[in-house]
Amino acid sequence: MAPALEVCGARGDDRGVTETTVVLVLVVVTALGFDFTNGFHDTANAMATSIATKALRPKAAVLLSGMLNLIGAFLSVEVALTVTNAVVKIQNSSGAPKPELLEGGGSALLLIVLAGLVGGIVWNLLTWLLGLPSSSSHALFGGLVGATIAGLGWAGVNWNGDGSKLDGLVGKVLLPAVMSPVIAGIVAAAGTWLIYKVTTGVAQRFTDNGFRWGQIGSASLVSLAHGTNDAQKTMGVITLALIASGDWTDTKTIPLWVKVACALAIALGTYLGGWRIIRTLGKGLVEIAPPQGMAAESASAAVILVSSHLGFALSTTHVATGSILGTGVGKPGALVRWAVAGRMVAAWLITLPAAAVVGAVMWWIGHLVGGTFGAIVVFVILVALAGYMYLRSRRTPVDHNNVNDEWDAEPELAAASKEG
Amino acid sequence: MHNFGFALEGAWKVLVAGLILGAGLPTLFALGVRSLAYGAGGSASGAPARPIGTLLGWACFAVVLLGVALGITFIVAGGFGKALSFEHIYPTVVDKH
Numbered sequence: 001m002a003p004a005l006e007v008c009g010a011r012g013d014d015r016g017v018t019e020t021t022v023v024l025v026l027v028v029v030t031a032l033g034f035d036f037t038n039g040f041h042d043t044a045n046a047m048a049t050s051i052a053t054k055a056l057r058p059k060a061a062v063l064l065s066g067m068l069n070l071i072g073a074f075l076s077v078e079v080a081l082t083v084t085n086a087v088v089k090i091q092n093s094s095g096a097p098k099p100e101l102l103e104g105g106g107s108a109l110l111l112i113v114l115a116g117l118v119g120g121i122v123w124n125l126l127t128w129l130l131g132l133p134s135s136s137s138h139a140l141f142g143g144l145v146g147a148t149i150a151g152l153g154w155a156g157v158n159w160n161g162d163g164s165k166l167d168g169l170v171g172k173v174l175l176p177a178v179m180s181p182v183i184a185g186i187v188a189a190a191g192t193w194l195i196y197k198v199t200t201g202v203a204q205r206f207t208d209n210g211f212r213w214g215q216i217g218s219a220s221l222v223s224l225a226h227g228t229n230d231a232q233k234t235m236g237v238i239t240l241a242l243i244a245s246g247d248w249t250d251t252k253t254i255p256l257w258v259k260v261a262c263a264l265a266i267a268l269g270t271y272l273g274g275w276r277i278i279r280t281l282g283k284g285l286v287e288i289a290p291p292q293g294m295a296a297e298s299a300s301a302a303v304i305l306v307s308s309h310l311g312f313a314l315s316t317t318h319v320a321t322g323s324i325l326g327t328g329v330g331k332p333g334a335l336v337r338w339a340v341a342g343r344m345v346a347a348w349l350i351t352l353p354a355a356a357v358v359g360a361v362m363w364w365i366g367h368l369v370g371g372t373f374g375a376i377v378v379f380v381i382l383v384a385l386a387g388y389m390y391l392r393s394r395r396t397p398v399d400h401n402n403v404n405d406e407w408d409a410e411p412e413l414a415a416a417s418k419e420g
Numbered sequence: 421m422h423n424f425g426f427a428l429e430g431a432w433k434v435l436v437a438g439l440i441l442g443a444g445l446p447t448l449f450a451l452g453v454r455s456l457a458y459g460a461g462g463s464a465s466g467a468p469a470r471p472i473g474t475l476l477g478w479a480c481f482a483v484v485l486l487g488v489a490l491g492i493t494f495i496v497a498g499g500f501g502k503a504l505s506f507e508h509i510y511p512t513v514v515d516k517h
Contacts, residue, residue, distance in 0.1 A: 075495060075500075160423060161423065163422045165426060166426035166427060166430060168423065170423050171423035171426060171427060175423060175424065175427035176427065179431045180434075183431060183434055183435045183438060184438070184442075186435065186439075187435070187438040187439055187442040187443050188442070188443075191442060191446045191447065194443060194447040194450070195446055195447060195450040198450040198451055198454055199450050199453060199454055202454050202457045203457055206453055206454075206456060206457040206460075207453055207457075210449070210450075210453035210456070211453070214446065214449050217488060221488065221491055221492070224492070224495055225495055228498065291450070294446055294449070295443070295446050298441075298443070298445060298446040299438065299442040299443065299446075300442075301442065301491060302437070302441040302442025302443075302445075303434060303438045303442060305491050305494055305495070306441065307430070307434045309494060309503075309504065310430055310433055310434060311430075312427075312430040312433075
């Protein structure tokens with residue numbers, strides 16, 4: 001690369017190509033990083049209940065979920081190139097980038113995508129640090145919306161669609177976010193209530209073993225569906241970046257290496273497991289018994305699959321949380337910690353705007369610094385923030401050894417109760 | 421607020437189908453567990469084994485497994501650009517429109 005830079009005065013085109021390549025590599029790496037956080041943020045959706053009820057050992061649960069995510073990601077042959085169209089206007093309906101964003105080797109589009117991805121990752125890591133199960137798709141869409149507002153103005157956002165179908169930020173993201181946890185909660189509550197009705201008086205050795213298998217099966221379905229749905233989004237974003245920089249032209253297929261890299265990133269993230277979030281969902285929200293675990297995961301699997309069948313986009317996280325809350329409501333006398341639920345809902349509400357603010361700030365930083373160096377600065381900020389949050393998490397580590405500890409024995413609560 | 425109408429339309433369908441599959445199948449599973457326990461007889465009370473219970477139990481599990489198979493078929497078919505059609509009542513795999 002060095003000789004090309006030396007003669008760049010004479011061959012301006014070459015310089016443009018090289019600089020775009022650097023930015024493109026940063027976008028791809030950042031997108032895979034997002035996919036990875038998507039994986040470990042969402043392990044809890046499928047496996048928190050099975051881990052909490054000890055249907056599976058923690059390590060076995062994350063291994064199973066990781067493998068099913070890997071398989072699921074490879075099953076998504078369908079092209080998800082138009083994934084950003086739901087919220088922002090940087091692509092045509094065919095999936096090709098808007099021509100006006102392609103001047104200068106696609107750098108305008110690449111910066112928006114990079115800033116958006118950084119917004120998504122930063123918010124995913126912060127909520128993970130706080131042990132809050134927020135939606136990865138909301139973080140990604142929020143980041144993209146913020147970066148687009150900064151780069152193209154308010155008109156660059158697809159707020160409401162064109163009125164012909166459920167579309168836009170309101171239709172594809174906000175309304176499903178409000179409705180899906182309620183639906184999942186009702187289904188899980190009904191399932192839990194019925195299961196307890198049916199099995200009253202049955203010897204525990206039958207129920208425990210039976211519901212153990214029921215939980216493993218239903219949680220596996222959720223993992224598989226997660227791999228198919230979520231890995232696709234990153235595959236679409238990376239392919240969009242490749243098209244913008246001129247390294248890929250086909251809007252009907254995705255390069256094989258993109259598919260393999262995304263599948264591995266989400267599976268590895270799932271395997272590492274966001275233990276802090278698993279703990280909140282499995283132990284913090286509701287004390288879960290095996291029949292409840294099965295009811296919750298069955299409700300999640302059914303709601304996710306039915307709604308994607310009907311083209312009703314929703315967040316796995318919102319569904320899983322709604323189901324677990326529902327299963328606490330459906331079991332008479334079960335303990336539901338509404339304070340924990342309230343914190344989660346608050347996190348959901350601010351996920352999209354907060355990721356949008358980060359995305360917008362990153363775009364401005366990248367734009368002010370300018371060019372390839374601007375993109376590098378944005379990337380370095382991401383690495384620094386991620387490193388800081390990782391180090392911060394080491395102060396109170398949560399892993400497969402203490403994920404199931406009693407919730408009320410948390411240090412600060414224990415200290416408070418001693419004082420009281 | 422056209423989006424609100426579309427969303428409500430989708431939501432009640434998801435709720436109905438979700439209740440049938442997401443609450444119905446687990447209930448059937450629970451019935452299966454109960455039947456198996458009934459079939460094995462009460463070990464404490466010394467009641468004899470009842471094969472009909474065992475049979476019913478496994479029949480319940482078979483229906484639940486069919487439901488799960490339907491779910492997996494949907495995921496796999498969706499990945500290959502196919503969809504499940506219920507126009508003949510029983511599900512068939514068709515090309516996605």
